Amino acid sequence: METTIAKYVLILLLVYLTQSSAEHRDLSGQMFTFPVESDTAHVILAPNQSKSLTAVTVCLRFFSDLTRAQSLFSFATPADPNSFLLYKQAKSVYEINEYDNIALFKGLEDIPNQWNSVCATWNSQTGIAQLWVNGKPSTRKGIRRGSDISGMPSIILGQEQDSYGGTFDKAQSFAGMIADVHMWDSVLPYPEIALYMNRIPQKTDGNVINWRSLDFTTKGYVIVENQVN
Numbered sequence: 001m002e003t004t005i006a007k008y009v010l011i012l013l014l015v016y017l018t019q020s021s022a023e024h025r026d027l028s029g030q031m032f033t034f035p036v037e038s039d040t041a042h043v044i045l046a047p048n049q050s051k052s053l054t055a056v057t058v059c060l061r062f063f064s065d066l067t068r069a070q071s072l073f074s075f076a077t078p079a080d081p082n083s084f085l086l087y088k089q090a091k092s093v094y095e096i097n098e099y100d101n102i103a104l105f106k107g108l109e110d111i112p113n114q115w116n117s118v119c120a121t122w123n124s125q126t127g128i129a130q131l132w133v134n135g136k137p138s139t140r141k142g143i144r145r146g147s148d149i150s151g152m153p154s155i156i157l158g159q160e161q162d163s164y165g166g167t168f169d170k171a172q173s174f175a176g177m178i179a180d181v182h183m184w185d186s187v188l189p190y191p192e193i194a195l196y197m198n199r200i201p202q203k204t205d206g207n208v209i210n211w212r213s214l215d216f217t218t219k220g221y222v223i224v225e226n227q228v229n
Contacts (some may be wrong), residue, residue: 022217031179031227032218034158037066040171041222042158044183047208052150056084057188058209059119059196060119063228064176065112067091071160071172072118073181075162077151081161084149086120087172096129096143097121103141108133115179115229117197121187124148135197155209157181179227181214182206 028029034041058073067090075084085097092110096103103194108131110116119132127145131138154161157178159168182196195202220226 006205016212022211022215024215026212027214027224028212029227031063031177031226032157033177033223033225034173034175034221035223036202036221037160037170037173037175038220039168039173040218041173042156042168042218043222044217044219045155045157045209046217047153047155047183047211048116048210048213048215049185049208050152051185052148053084053185053208054124054148055122056149057119057121057184057193057206058086058182059117059188059193060086060181061117061179062116062174062176063113063115063178064174066175067112068147069172070174071158071176072157072174073154075149076154076156076161076162076164076184077149078164079151081163081167083151083153084122086118087158087160094118094120094131094133094138096122096131097123098129098143099147099149101143103129103143105131105141108138109136117180117195117199119188119193123187132193132197135194155183177228179211181209181211183209191228192220 073086077083080099082097087095094105122129127142129143130140155164158174160172192202
């Protein structure tokens with residue numbers, strides 16, 4: 001009996017080791033590929049800092065042919081799984097969800113089978129949120145004002161967190177490629193966003209998440225490979 005249990009534990013350990021890997025590396029010129037739609041495949045990002053946030057900028061590039069809803073960047077805290085969510089509800093309809101305060105941005109570019117560059121910003125002092133997609137700005141919209149984002153973060157690519165660190169839904173999963181993910185604890189000024197949109201190195205990389213010095217763990221069917229143009 002003990003031998004059977006030991007074999008079972010060993011099998012589970014081997015499965016875990018083959019389905020996840022923790023790394024710290026410079027991912028310049030590389031990307032995360034999510035080859036299939038699933039409720040398991042995701043990447044966990046470890047922040048360089050975990051202090052309270054009174055402002056946020058998240059920038060990333062994605063390449064997909066999905067027209068359904070999909071999560072681009074999910075930042076959860078124990079207080080709320082949607083502490084800062086960048087989400088695509090449908091084609092050309094983007095969403096910033098901050099503590100379940102939702103701003104929808106319509107009519108922005110969402111080109112299938114091509115890299116789309118996206119930056120999302122939010123400022124607690126004014127409550128203003130804005131999106132930039134492929135160099136074009138959205139209208140500015142007000143969401144939550146006067147409060148910060150606090151608590152140990154759970155940051156995930158590829159899935160939308162319906163609970164802290166989990167409860168994934170295949171219908172909200174991302175399939176395709178994601179690259180050049182950065183997060184700052186401030187609203188990045190327009191000249192810096194313009195540099196990102198044009199693939200020109202910024203003066204400063206993300207100080208919360210830095211693609212060129214990234215702590216990450218892959219779970220399930222996720223591949224790190226060279227970025228395609």
